[in-house]
Amino acid sequence: MKNPEINKKTTPYDILGISSATLCLIHCIVIPLLTIIPFGLTDNYIVDLFFACIGLIVVSKILMSEATNTVKIILTISIFIIFVSILLEIAFDIDFGLILFGGIGMIIGHIINFKSHKHS
Template sequence: MKNSTTKPYDILGISSATLCLLHCIVFPILTVIPFGFSDNAFIDAIFACIGMFVVSKVLMSPATNRVKCILIFSIILIITSVIVELLFDLHTELILVGGIGMIIGHLLNYKNHKNKSL
């Protein structure tokens, strides 16, 4: 029954990781079009903070080791990318790989919830 308490966190994680991924893919395209948008690394930092919160909740749950490893690796990639962007103003693809990993990890954990409730 304890697993079902992380379902909302998985949904939040999937949603925020998907929004982050869309932001990371679409926003650079919008900066090319002269709308006056400027890139702001703090938006990425906010998504990373949400991701850290959700990953910490899943890590404290009885999720599988595979899911925990995927989420830890993904959040490390995202945080590394955000730090590199804040310090050196370099945009890396690490955040995209980390976002995809977060989505996959949360989907796997959510699928485990569904299988245990059957």
């Protein structure tokens, strides 16, 4: 049986993770569209790294919690995909779009973990 106190401790991290992953996903969808319009905006990998670091902190907290293995696997794979995408962008200066899959995985993993708190 899961300890409800631990679930209460990870709930803020799930909310932060969902919010951060959603903002990151919006950033990753909107910025490339805005670069088409001649506003002089460019996509900067520093912003991606900022969101990824927030995600890494949140994922590490959840990995140390009593979250289900499914949630841990989803979040680990998602954060890995995000960092690989950022490293590919830095190395080749090409947006491969992998970060979108990582962001969606982060949102799904956090939502599943958040919903599991209600059932325990």
